Amino acid sequence: STAKIGFTYIMSGPFSAYGQFAKQGAELAIEEINAAGGINGNKVEGFFEDSTGKADVALRAIRKLVYQDKVDMLIGLDSSGVAKTVVPSIEQMKTPLIITHAATPDVTGSVCNKYTFRISLNLAQNVKAAALLAKETGAKKWTTVGPDYAFGHQSWEYFEKYLKELNPETTFLPKEDVAFPPFKTTDFSAYITKVMSSKPDGVFISLWGGNLIDFVRQASSMGFFNGDFQVLFSLGAATEVLTALGDKMPEGLWVGTRYWFLANDSAKNKSFVDSYFKKYGAYPSYNAHGAYSAVYAYKAAAEKAGSLDKEKIVSALEGLKLEIPTGTIEFRKGDHQAVTDAHWGKTAADTAYPHRILKPVKIFNGQDVTPSVAESGCSM
Amino acid sequence: MMKLLRHKLFGPTVLAVLLFFAPLIISTYSVMILSEILIMGLMAISFNLLLGYTGLLSFGQGAFFGLGAYCAALMLQAGYQNLFLILLVGMLASLLASLVVGFFSVRLDEIFFAMITLGFGMLFFSIAHNWLDVTGGSDGLPVFVLPSLSLLGNEITFYEPTRMYYLVFGIVLLGLVLLWLIVHSPFGLILKAMRENKQRVSFVGGNVRLLRIVAFAISGAFTGLAGVLFCLFNSMATPEFMHWSFSAKPVIMSIIGGTGVFLGPLFGAGIFFVLEQIIIQYTENWMLFLGIVLVPIVLFFPQGVFGTLRNKIFKQGVK
Amino acid sequence: MTDVLRIENLGHSYGKFKVIEDISLSISKGEMSALIGPNGAGKTTFYNAISGHFPPTRGKVFLNGENITGFAAHRVVDKGMCRSFQITNIFAALTVLENVISPLIIQQRKHFKIYGNVFKDKQIIERAMLVLEQIGIADRADQVVANLAYGDKRLVEMAIVLARDPSVVLLDEPTAGMNPEETENMIKLIKKLANNSGTTFFITEHDMKVVFSLAEKIYVLHQGHLLAQGSPGEIRSNEHVKEAYLGRKVHA
Amino acid sequence: MLKVKDIHTYYDDSYILQGVDLEVSAGEIVCLLGRNGAGKSTTIKSIVGYNHPRKGSITFLGQEISKQSAFKNVRLGLGYVPEDRRIFSELTVQENFEVSFNDKTEIRWSIDDLFSTFPLLDKFRHRKGGELSGGEQQMVAIARALAGQPKLLLLDEPCEGLAPVIVEQLGEIILRLKEHFPILLAEQNAHFALEISDRGYVIDKGLICFSGTQQELQNNEEIKTRYLSV
Amino acid sequence: MEILLLNILNGLSWGMLLFLIAVGLTTVFGVLGVLNFAHGSLFMLGAYLCMQTMQLFDSFWLGLLIGPLCAVFVGLLIEKFLLKRVYGRDVSFQLLLTFAVLLILDDAVRVIWGSGYHVVEPPAILNGIISVAGQDYPVYRLFLVLIGPLIGGLLWAFFHYTKWGKIIRAASFDNIMAEGVGINVPLIYTSVFALGTWLAALGGALAAPQQSLIPSMGEKIIIESFIVVVVGGMGSFPGAFVGALMLGLLESFGTVFAGRMQMAIPYILLAVILLVKPTGLFRKGV
Ligand SMILES: Nc1ncnc2c1ncn2[C@@H]1O[C@H](COP(=O)(O)OP(=O)(O)OP(=O)(O)O)[C@@H](O)[C@H]1O
Numbered sequence A: 001s002t003a004k005i006g007f008t009y010i011m012s013g014p015f016s017a018y019g020q021f022a023k024q025g026a027e028l029a030i031e032e033i034n035a036a037g038g039i040n041g042n043k044v045e046g047f048f049e050d051s052t053g054k055a056d057v058a059l060r061a062i063r064k065l066v067y068q069d070k071v072d073m074l075i076g077l078d079s080s081g082v083a084k085t086v087v088p089s090i091e092q093m094k095t096p097l098i099i100t101h102a103a104t105p106d107v108t109g110s111v112c113n114k115y116t117f118r119i120s121l122n123l124a125q126n127v128k129a130a131a132l133l134a135k136e137t138g139a140k141k142w143t144t145v146g147p148d149y150a151f152g153h154q155s156w157e158y159f160e161k162y163l164k165e166l167n168p169e170t171t172f173l174p175k176e177d178v179a180f181p182p183f184k185t186t187d188f189s190a191y192i193t194k195v196m197s198s199k200p201d202g203v204f205i206s207l208w209g210g211n212l213i214d215f216v217r218q219a220s221s222m223g224f225f226n227g228d229f230q231v232l233f234s235l236g237a238a239t240e241v242l243t244a245l246g247d248k249m250p251e252g253l254w255v256g257t258r259y260w261f262l263a264n265d266s267a268k269n270k271s272f273v274d275s276y277f278k279k280y281g282a283y284p285s286y287n288a289h290g291a292y293s294a295v296y297a298y299k300a301a302a303e304k305a306g307s308l309d310k311e312k313i314v315s316a317l318e319g320l321k322l323e324i325p326t327g328t329i330e331f332r333k334g335d336h337q338a339v340t341d342a343h344w345g346k347t348a349a350d351t352a353y354p355h356r357i358l359k360p361v362k363i364f365n366g367q368d369v370t371p372s373v374a375e376s377g378c379s380m
Numbered sequence B: 001m002m003k004l005l006r007h008k009l010f011g012p013t014v015l016a017v018l019l020f021f022a023p024l025i026i027s028t029y030s031v032m033i034l035s036e037i038l039i040m041g042l043m044a045i046s047f048n049l050l051l052g053y054t055g056l057l058s059f060g061q062g063a064f065f066g067l068g069a070y071c072a073a074l075m076l077q078a079g080y081q082n083l084f085l086i087l088l089v090g091m092l093a094s095l096l097a098s099l100v101v102g103f104f105s106v107r108l109d110e111i112f113f114a115m116i117t118l119g120f121g122m123l124f125f126s127i128a129h130n131w132l133d134v135t136g137g138s139d140g141l142p143v144f145v146l147p148s149l150s151l152l153g154n155e156i157t158f159y160e161p162t163r164m165y166y167l168v169f170g171i172v173l174l175g176l177v178l179l180w181l182i183v184h185s186p187f188g189l190i191l192k193a194m195r196e197n198k199q200r201v202s203f204v205g206g207n208v209r210l211l212r213i214v215a216f217a218i219s220g221a222f223t224g225l226a227g228v229l230f231c232l233f234n235s236m237a238t239p240e241f242m243h244w245s246f247s248a249k250p251v252i253m254s255i256i257g258g259t260g261v262f263l264g265p266l267f268g269a270g271i272f273f274v275l276e277q278i279i280i281q282y283t284e285n286w287m288l289f290l291g292i293v294l295v296p297i298v299l300f301f302p303q304g305v306f307g308t309l310r311n312k313i314f315k316q317g318v319k
Numbered sequence C: 001m002t003d004v005l006r007i008e009n010l011g012h013s014y015g016k017f018k019v020i021e022d023i024s025l026s027i028s029k030g031e032m033s034a035l036i037g038p039n040g041a042g043k044t045t046f047y048n049a050i051s052g053h054f055p056p057t058r059g060k061v062f063l064n065g066e067n068i069t070g071f072a073a074h075r076v077v078d079k080g081m082c083r084s085f086q087i088t089n090i091f092a093a094l095t096v097l098e099n100v101i102s103p104l105i106i107q108q109r110k111h112f113k114i115y116g117n118v119f120k121d122k123q124i125i126e127r128a129m130l131v132l133e134q135i136g137i138a139d140r141a142d143q144v145v146a147n148l149a150y151g152d153k154r155l156v157e158m159a160i161v162l163a164r165d166p167s168v169v170l171l172d173e174p175t176a177g178m179n180p181e182e183t184e185n186m187i188k189l190i191k192k193l194a195n196n197s198g199t200t201f202f203i204t205e206h207d208m209k210v211v212f213s214l215a216e217k218i219y220v221l222h223q224g225h226l227l228a229q230g231s232p233g234e235i236r237s238n239e240h241v242k243e244a245y246l247g248r249k250v251h252a
Numbered sequence D: 001m002l003k004v005k006d007i008h009t010y011y012d013d014s015y016i017l018q019g020v021d022l023e024v025s026a027g028e029i030v031c032l033l034g035r036n037g038a039g040k041s042t043t044i045k046s047i048v049g050y051n052h053p054r055k056g057s058i059t060f061l062g063q064e065i066s067k068q069s070a071f072k073n074v075r076l077g078l079g080y081v082p083e084d085r086r087i088f089s090e091l092t093v094q095e096n097f098e099v100s101f102n103d104k105t106e107i108r109w110s111i112d113d114l115f116s117t118f119p120l121l122d123k124f125r126h127r128k129g130g131e132l133s134g135g136e137q138q139m140v141a142i143a144r145a146l147a148g149q150p151k152l153l154l155l156d157e158p159c160e161g162l163a164p165v166i167v168e169q170l171g172e173i174i175l176r177l178k179e180h181f182p183i184l185l186a187e188q189n190a191h192f193a194l195e196i197s198d199r200g201y202v203i204d205k206g207l208i209c210f211s212g213t214q215q216e217l218q219n220n221e222e223i224k225t226r227y228l229s230v
Numbered sequence E: 001m002e003i004l005l006l007n008i009l010n011g012l013s014w015g016m017l018l019f020l021i022a023v024g025l026t027t028v029f030g031v032l033g034v035l036n037f038a039h040g041s042l043f044m045l046g047a048y049l050c051m052q053t054m055q056l057f058d059s060f061w062l063g064l065l066i067g068p069l070c071a072v073f074v075g076l077l078i079e080k081f082l083l084k085r086v087y088g089r090d091v092s093f094q095l096l097l098t099f100a101v102l103l104i105l106d107d108a109v110r111v112i113w114g115s116g117y118h119v120v121e122p123p124a125i126l127n128g129i130i131s132v133a134g135q136d137y138p139v140y141r142l143f144l145v146l147i148g149p150l151i152g153g154l155l156w157a158f159f160h161y162t163k164w165g166k167i168i169r170a171a172s173f174d175n176i177m178a179e180g181v182g183i184n185v186p187l188i189y190t191s192v193f194a195l196g197t198w199l200a201a202l203g204g205a206l207a208a209p210q211q212s213l214i215p216s217m218g219e220k221i222i223i224e225s226f227i228v229v230v231v232g233g234m235g236s237f238p239g240a241f242v243g244a245l246m247l248g249l250l251e252s253f254g255t256v257f258a259g260r261m262q263m264a265i266p267y268i269l270l271a272v273i274l275l276v277k278p279t280g281l282f283r284k285g286v
């Protein structure tokens, strides 16, 4: 018999790189687990579906996995919007889901449910770490550049909230003076001009992917990084961004990520990075890590439950503690969010790598950056 | 016998009967796909009231579809559970919105009409995408409870896929019957006349602008109805429904199926979904293959797949 | 006050380019009149300006005593004036019958009726068939217009106009492109209609045979101005008109 | 010069020309008469190369041209004046001539020659084609065909919709052009056509049903009443 | 004041890029009558091919020269085997066919170059910074601001003062009659599509040092170029210029005044112009 896992990622279109990373991570985990005898003696089989990044398509994909392929477990989801709108239907399908990328706090907050878990660092955790860091920098007046959709706005909202709590002295530019370029923007010059002319002490930037690459390059050429202010990139340490930018990424910038492959020396992490590199010839991105770890989380839950029964898996996942490459995590009972460490660091050149690495790395303990269940607003 | 076969209601009746009994034979997942085909088919046929009958290529139907969906999601969120009320409000909201958009758009033609409706559609998209407090912004609105229907003292819920299918089937059938009546009414004939020659219509006394606005509003209302159903079926409303790429779907479906036949766009929707399912099964490069499949459809089926095949078969029948 | 159509000081310019200027005329009920003039004199422009194709830049148009200047085309038709076009303007993909039914639906204010089958509407169908019979294409009622011969298309154009039962009919070159036999029939048809229904016809034509056999009164347009008006006899002998338009050789 | 032999032309499935034969030799004006829809324009279009006959041959200057694209035939020396004139409405009159100008052959009509042949057009030189009246456009259409340095001119109903006085002028122009090249004239207006042509064919339902000299045509009452309704 | 100047420069440089894309689109529409949905994909292809040639020869200028020419080859195939068959067909069919081409090109590029991000470096002489109004400003952007009018001016002269240009305009008004005066219309169509492709691909190559390359990079620009083309008047050359500048500047200043409705700026512009002037700012005429 087999344990069937259904994966739903963006496999096509502009953001398919994320789906490809996740698929690689998942396939690596499945291979390793099968080589070691499977889950409770069951061979693991992966089913991959394409969400295309659209909510209705993602839901159709999940329905196919549940009703047609009859999977025991669901893993995936990249986009926050997709995750948030799909989650209510997960409850109808009575199949556990571990989210590995989508960062909106809501899926383990206002719209949380019994079947939905998240193993990856969420927006609140990442931004809390950013706020802790921002406090250390001592910058007083902050502004932001973020994509003009929920993620960008929420990032800024949380950043304001946390930093204000940490240091009531700080000020934040009002809504109309910060920069929220629409997601499709390729020319950031006007925003760069706007931010520079507002003369801040610190800029919190939540752009990601292609937006981030374009921004960094255009900002460099407009002298943005020579400015007299601190810059924090909440997702600047994503490997796909660092790889594309290569030595165009300025050194000495604070960048955050959901997983950094050099952040810890644990045997788990070392073996993951090594086998991943051996198999794919690249360092694992956070999305590869998320999918890889989620498969192991499923394994741990199944072993704890001693069964593949979906309801039992759900109970086993609640409160489950396990070590994954990024560190030890716990799926909190109250909201099903993994309590996991957040990683930040300063960009630095290192000839051993084709791209910038983080030096020094700053690890924020999961307990310190994860808001309480009460704060998350989840009630199951 | 031959006469029966040739009766114009024969095909549609057989189709309706088949669709009614389909869930008994096919898998749950296929039932869900079929629900989706019916909903998109309703959208495409409403759209074709404009393209096929009135000669207007609207590239902003997503706006009305999305509006229907948001109305449903907001009402459910606010605790309104009455199915008919939700359907009615969704249609009315789309009707009003399309009256406004129509008022400004219908004096344009052809590609200009396509572009201005695209513009209005994207305006709606921008609002839905950015009006966080009401629409949930880019994330959209998740729906947690579905309305139920009390029938003969029984509460019927629609969480179960087959029941949802019958809900969709019933409403789409009703919608299509209404659209069919409209298309064959005096108004419908005037629409076709406008498609052929709007100048002539105005020179025999028809107020072309008003007629077009009404056509646009009817189309918008039924598109909104489809949107409500889509929201119920997927328990969500997202700005994506209003994006131009969503508005392109009924265009593609209508052309694939055939704009000259009433049910053509419904078949187009079916072909589109089935193609997509088949291609996705074999490759991640489904865009590439979808493109490759679309090319011969455009080149070799001038009346759409359904329209062209039907013409072929019937011609042979006559000979 | 028997003037059905009265035009006062009408003028029109395309941009700076004045095409017609200061045209005044009045047509009494049932009168058959014609507007002639060389190419580019502004006949079509004149028609467009009074029929609602575009508003004239100057002057006024009265129909049955009512000022209809600048009315949109469909309102002009509602007031009782309907026109044909120099270039055939019909519903190509519809059948002959549907071509005639369409104006009837509008005339009977049923064009916003979104239910019911027109082909079962006796009133409309009977009237439509009557018009087709008058015109002489009732036998082709079920044919798609696009497949008809040119002459028949012109007849459909007429049928559409007549279906609205207008009190004034403007015909822009009704026999252009027709063969002599068809032309002959068209002349007969127009005469018959004028006699039977008291409809007022106002036509433009280059075919002088048509003009002289139909018109009771002729207006000659030249470079945007009314050069002359009068009975066919007067026009035929008018030296200015001969000079500018008819030429010396026409013996029509 | 031009020899059309047994051509059969279709529009999609409809069989229009059912075996048309005709000939035009140097120095003559030949008219093609027939009532509405008889197939005159279709014949002209088949010769020009818009609607290739499925069967039959067309030779021009000894070259088989029945399967050749229109633009090649025009470059070879066919001047074409279509029945609906088709002036390039957004180009000025002069530009209309320039784009049609064939400089790959012996130049008999320079652009200035065209304006001196049609002095009426001179004052419209820089006016857009679309802003001219029907008669003016007809002049432009003929002059434009001359810019292609034709060796044979195909005129399709040049007097349709033109005022009698213009028709008169046109007749004179056509007679003058005859000195330069032969002309094939498709006409419904038999009065006009017979007055200026040397020979004529009568076409009906896609078949040539009569051919003869101007005199023969003028005198054949049967043909005149049956096919030309004169 | 400085902000004003910087915003104008930002708007101009984006506007000029838009202009290059839109002018190709509008020319192809004007002559072939086809609104090419895949135009943005040709832009994208130009950027990728520029990157590829740059990697081979290690010169941006060679990339700029050769990349777009390779794209033209692809364009020729598209015209010859696909577009040719839908000339004169209904707008909806043309849109669908070119949409299919878009799907094929975008995915094919993804298969060939992968879905990751790529970057292209501007050439050394344009890689510098100069000071504008007290702020550093990249030279490359100024280069973009200048190259737009330059290419635009050359094209304008071509269409209005050369025989070929006039012939193209004639064919755009009436292709059938153009054949009747001896113009090789199929050749004109092919050449014009090649020209349109070249302009799109050149735009892509010029944009490459500015923005990261991904297969979907044509998607934003195609919708905005549609808007520019319609706002300016379909087929109108000066229209494309004015439309592109308007949109570029509006988007640039939108960051200051539009707040949350930035995203809607192009669509508001489109709606307003079409309501005031239904055929766009300039009448048809290449
Ligand atoms: N849209 C326009 N813009 C500018 N000038 C125009 C326009 N339409 C027509 N004209 C000009 O107006 C004049 C009158 O044209 P009109 O079509 O009214 O003449 P007409 O008397 O109907 O001629 P015909 O007998 O040839 O049809 C002509 O000189 C023509 O060039």
Ligand SMILES: Nc1ncnc2c1ncn2[C@@H]1O[C@H](COP(=O)(O)OP(=O)(O)OP(=O)(O)O)[C@@H](O)[C@H]1O
Residues within 6 Å of the ligand: C148, C149, C150, C177, D011, D014, D016, D034, D035, D036, D037, D038, D039, D040, D041, D042, D043, D083, D157, D188
């Ligand atoms: N595009 C077309 N498709 C189908 N049939 C056509 C087409 N064009 C013309 N016909 C038909 O071909 C026949 C011959 O038409 P043609 O235009 O050659 O006649 P013609 O002698 O030039 O008449 P006219 O005097 O009206 O110009 C007619 O019966 C007409 O209906």
Ligand SMILES: [Mg+2]
Residues within 6 Å of the ligand: C043, C044, C045, C086
């Ligand atoms: Mg006229």
Ligand SMILES: [Mg+2]
Residues within 6 Å of the ligand: D040, D041, D042, D083, D156, D157
């Ligand atoms: Mg003809």
